[in-house]
Amino acid sequence: xxxxxxxxxxxxxxxxxxxxxxxxxxxxxxxxxxxxxxxxxxxxxxxxxxxxxxxxxxxxxxxxxxxxxxxxxxxxxxxxxxxxxxxxxxxxxxxxxxxxxxxxxxxxxxxxxxxxxxxxxxxxxxxxxxxxxxxxxxxxxxxxxxxxxxxxxxxxxxxxxxxxxxxxxxxxxxxxxxxxxxxxxxxxxxxxxxxxxxxxxxxxxxxxxxxxxxxxxxxxxxx
Numbered sequence: 702x703x704x705x706x707x708x709x710x711x712x713x714x715x716x717x718x719x720x721x722x723x724x725x726x727x728x729x730x731x732x733x734x735x736x737x738x739x740x741x742x743x744x745x746x747x748x749x750x751x752x753x754x755x756x757x758x759x760x761x762x763x764x765x766x767x768x769x770x771x772x773x774x775x776x777x778x779x780x781x782x783x784x785x786x787x788x789x790x791x792x793x794x795x796x797x798x799x800x801x802x803x804x805x806x807x808x809x810x811x812x813x814x815x816x817x818x819x820x821x822x823x824x825x826x827x828x829x830x831x832x833x834x835x836x837x838x839x840x841x842x843x844x845x846x847x848x849x850x851x852x853x854x855x856x857x858x859x860x861x862x863x864x865x866x867x868x869x870x871x872x873x874x875x876x877x878x879x880x881x882x883x884x885x886x887x888x889x890x891x892x893x894x895x896x897x898x899x900x901x902x903x904x905x906x907x908x909x910x911x912x913x914x915x916x917x918x919x920x921x922x923x924x
Contacts, residue, residue, distance in 0.1 A: 703817055706747035708732040708764065709779065710756050714802075718751065718779075721806040722813060738764050739771075743831040747774060749817060751809075754780040754791070762794050769795040771829055771836045771845050775816050779804070830865040832923060835909055837861055846907045856881055857900045864913060864923045873920040897921070 705727050709715040719729045730745050732738055735757040742750075750768065754761040765776055778791040781802040788799050797816055800809055828839040835846045842858045844851050853861065863880050864872055878893055897913070904912050914922050 703749065703821075704728045704730070704745060704747045705749045705751065705813065706730055706732065706742065706745055708735075708738065708750060708752045708756065708761070710735060710753065717806065718809065722810055725810060725814070727813075735759075739767055740831070742768060742772075743829050743836060746829060748821065749813060750774055750776045751779050751813075752776055752796070754778060754782050762790060765791070765794040765796060770850065771838050771843075773840060775820050777812065777816065779809070830862065832865055832868055833909075833912070835907075835912065837865055844903075844907060846909055849907055851903055851907050853900070853903070854896075856896045857903065860896060860900055864921060868923040871916045871919045871922045876920070 705722060707715050707718055707729065709718065709731070715731045719731055723729045730741075730747070732741055734741055752761045752765060756764070761778060761780070765778075768774065768776065775797045776795060777798045777800060778796045779800045779802060780791075791799050798812055800812060830837040830839065835844060837844050837858075839858065839862055842853045842855065844853055844861070859880050860877055863877060874890065874893055878890070881893070881896075901910075901913060904910060912923060914924055916922055
């Protein structure tokens, strides 16, 4: 079941879209906090976004740009502002399609289904983990915090992903090494120490020096 997020401040339109596409078996959620949409985006982790241009506080172009900083999720703009300038702007900001209001809900649904097939038949969906404002994008191995973006190595990504998936719980060194072995590269105790040290150095550069806590004789955790 694909998750679809509707960013539309007109409740009548949003409700109609939600009802139409939910009938096809999609899990649908409508945005509520138009002042700060990113926390909702991260929590719902949608596989497609329907995004209006005219929104309270910040327009759709702004939010398209913010989403593109952390995710490659497909985005379809839905707007009555259908002149060439707006369509070009939407595409340049990272949109995958543009649907003009008023639209036929069956046409919109068909476009959604086609875009989902094109995106996920050939590649896995993006996945973002969030903690204390830090956003780990698993699809492109990047960590974003307070507007700064940093690339991670494959091992650093695996380590941080495992810790964030188990935040609040201690993860043993053995469990981390087992996760790293899945990449077909041998990792011993010393190699793990080196990787943890390098990851902590990157986290410190990004402003997250205490993200990973050492639990002596037990392992590591994100609290």
